[in-house]
Amino acid sequence: MRFYTNVQMVGDNFLVRGYEDGKHFMNREKFNPTLFVPSQKKTKYQTLGGEYVDAIQPGSVRDCREFVKKYEGVENFKIYGNTYYIYQYISEKYPEEEIKFD
Structure with missing residues (x-):
């Protein structure tokens, strides 16, 4: 099992602390965020208002x-x-998963 305990952003880097299989880890990672812009064509993404958008x-x-x-x-x-x-970053790297406590 892998989970984070803290995530901080410094410049373009994400500093992550957590545990993996019971061992503590500290990582520095790059990440490219996703934004959405209006689209003229039908896409798999829509705004809450129903407008189609493209991921970039x-x-x-x-x-x-x-x-x-x-x-x-x-x-x-x-x-x-x-x-x-x-x-x-958190939602992409650590998708929702229930943590099972001892």
């Missing part, structure tokens, strides 16, 4: 921040997705 990965956390900043003033161009990149 602009690159590192820094690249994602620059992408969001670059398009924040563009009229009628919305960017969707979770910009709390730590939460994206």
Whole structure:
């Protein structure tokens, strides 16, 4: 069993502490977050309002921040997705799993 006890983001790196098979680990990992932009075609992703969106990965956390900043003033161009990149990292790397306690 593998689970995290702490995740911090420093620059483009995610610093992770946790346990795997009863042994403590500390890792530094890179991660490319996912954002969503409006799509003209039918896709497998939709907003809560029912609009179709495409998943994109602009690159590192820094690249994602620059992408969001670059398009924040563009009229009628919305960017969707979770910009709390730590939460994206956790949900992708540690999918929901019930921890069984002794």
